[in-house]
Amino acid sequence: MDQVTIKDISNYKDKEITIKGWLYNKRSSGKIHFLLVRDGTGIVQSVVEKGKVTDEEFEMADHISQESSIIVKGLVRADPRSPIGYEISVTEIRLIQEAYGYPITPKEHGIAFLMDHRHLWLRSLRQHAILKIRSRIEKSIRDFFDSKNFTLIDAPIFTPSSCEGTTTLFETEYFGRKVYLSQSGQLYMEAAAMAFGKVYCFGPTFRAEKSKTRRHLTEFWMVEPEMAYAELEDAMELAEDLVITIVKDVLSDCSKELDTLKRDKAKLKQIKKPFPRITYKEAVNLLKEKGVDIVEGDDFGGDEETILSNRFGLPLFVHHYPLALKAFYMKGDPKDPSLALCMDMLAPEGYGEIIGGGQREDNLDTLRKRIKTAGLDEKDFDWYLDLRRYGSVPHAGFGLGLERTVAWICGLHHVRETIPFPRTIERVSP
Numbered sequence: 346m347d348q349v350t351i352k353d354i355s356n357y358k359d360k361e362i363t364i365k366g367w368l369y370n371k372r373s374s375g376k377i378h379f380l381l382v383r384d385g386t387g388i389v390q391s392v393v394e395k396g397k398v399t400d401e402e403f404e405m406a407d408h409i410s411q412e413s414s415i416i417v418k419g420l421v422r423a424d425p426r427s428p429i430g431y432e433i434s435v436t437e438i439r440l441i442q443e444a445y446g447y448p449i450t451p452k453e454h455g456i457a458f459l460m461d462h463r464h465l466w467l468r469s470l471r472q473h474a475i476l477k478i479r480s481r482i483e484k485s486i487r488d489f490f491d492s493k494n495f496t497l498i499d500a501p502i503f504t505p506s507s508c509e510g511t512t513t514l515f516e517t518e519y520f521g522r523k524v525y526l527s528q529s530g531q532l533y534m535e536a537a538a539m540a541f542g543k544v545y546c547f548g549p550t551f552r553a554e555k556s557k558t559r560r561h562l563t564e565f566w567m568v569e570p571e572m573a574y575a576e577l578e579d580a581m582e583l584a585e586d587l588v589i590t591i592v593k594d595v596l597s598d599c600s601k602e603l604d605t606l607k608r609d610k611a612k613l614k615q616i617k618k619p620f621p622r623i624t625y626k627e628a629v630n631l632l633k634e635k636g637v638d639i640v641e642g643d644d645f646g647g648d649e650e651t652i653l654s655n656r657f658g659l660p661l662f663v664h665h666y667p668l669a670l671k672a673f674y675m676k677g678d679p680k681d682p683s684l685a686l687c688m689d690m691l692a693p694e695g696y697g698e699i700i701g702g703g704q705r706e707d708n709l710d711t712l713r714k715r716i717k718t719a720g721l722d723e724k725d726f727d728w729y730l731d732l733r734r735y736g737s738v739p740h741a742g743f744g745l746g747l748e749r750t751v752a753w754i755c756g757l758h759h760v761r762e763t764i765p766f767p768r769t770i771e772r773v774s775p
């Protein structure tokens with residue numbers, strides 16, 4: 346007797362198999378019950394016919410409720426009407442635990458209700474598809490950097506100081522001191538790049554974002570590559586290749602999931618190199634043409650990003666923002682020191698920024714001034730300044746936000762569905 350998962354069912358045509366799972370849905374017509382059984386890898390219709398199972402089993406199959414755990418044994422039959430091409434003709438069925446009153450029924454539920462039941466909502470087809478794609482993207486990211494000989498260096502979560510400005514720090518008590526949850530592993534990756542050349546970290550980061558938008562979480566995952574002897578242009582090329590790879594991998598391995606989400610695949614198939622590149626100044630002019638009330642020196646908000654990223658069917662690089670808008674570590678352009686050697690990548694279809702990065706200030710004195718101007722305490726960054734004291738070189742990198750990337754690839758309106766258990770300004774449970 347083979348123990349198989351639904352994903353591999355096509356290898357078992359006309360053979361008897363056992364599926365261990367849960368009842369997803371059911372319909373009955375007197376002498377026959379159609380059970381949709383899911384096992385985490387797929388859903389298969391399992392047909393229970395009177396006379397082919399015991400009377401007790403047949404009776405049980407009639408009353409079994411949604412999400413009860415069951416084990417079915419039966420013959421795999423080809424069925425052209427089935428979405429997976431096969432169904433099971435049941436010969437034996439066992440109830441493991443009866444689920445009474447499963448709260449998420451096939452009817453429509455509001456988002457707050459679903460979020461309160463996130464621990465159960467994960468079982469639904471749509472959420473399952475999204476998290477399968479997230480998992481595939483994470484693998485794609487790791488494979489990409491590993492294949493390019495980047496070394497994975499894990500950044501700490503407890504940090505003594507800020508990386509992306511002090512306004513979004515989560516503070517926590519640490520044996521009589523204050524420490525902060527990491528906003529970004531970048532500063533540590535810079536240290537690691539001087540030791541290993543090409544490195545990346547991939548983990549959760551935390552921001553006390555007061556903004557209640559469809560793009561903001563308080564805990565989100567970021568992959569952050571950093572390269573020694575590299576400049577802005579190198580970071581842009583790497584970012585472009587990474588995004589191309591992610592899109593290609595999802596299209597080839599998650600076709601079924603994209604269909605479940607009704608994602609327009611043509612939009613993803615058209616993602617090709619090179620991505621358009623415009624300067625911040627050009628972006629401002631573009632926005633003005635669109636009637637946006639903006640002047641040079643203003644930062645872009647969600648609305649501006651949406652307009653820009655709707656303009657092209659491709660991810661868009663916006664580079665050379667005013668240095669004054671950017672974090673202390675950004676390097677000024679030697680050709681115009683008021684501009685930063687930085688870039689954002691905006692995903693198309695209005696998704697906005699998925700990547701931020703650029704070249705880092707590598708001069709000790711300039712960096713010290715920048716720390717001071719940012720109102721930060723140089724003492725906190727003494728270790729970081731060591732990197733400019735001992736063998737400083739041009740270096741660059743970026744951070745890609747995983748949830749915003751998943752939202753774009755899946756075509757979701759809000760990032761809350763892109764992470765298994767979202768944390769937002771108003772939600773820390775389940």
Ligand code: 4AD
Binds near residue numbers: 529745
């Ligand atoms: O642009 P950010 O702030 O860049 C950094 O943190 C750099 N230190 C990264 C680096 O160069 N190593 O954030 C990078 C990306 C954004 O483009 C966005 O995709 C994501 O992180 N991000 C968020 N995602 C969800 N919720 C939030 N609150 C986010 N804040 C940033």
Ligand code: MG
Binds near residue numbers: 689698700701
């Ligand atoms: Mg940014």
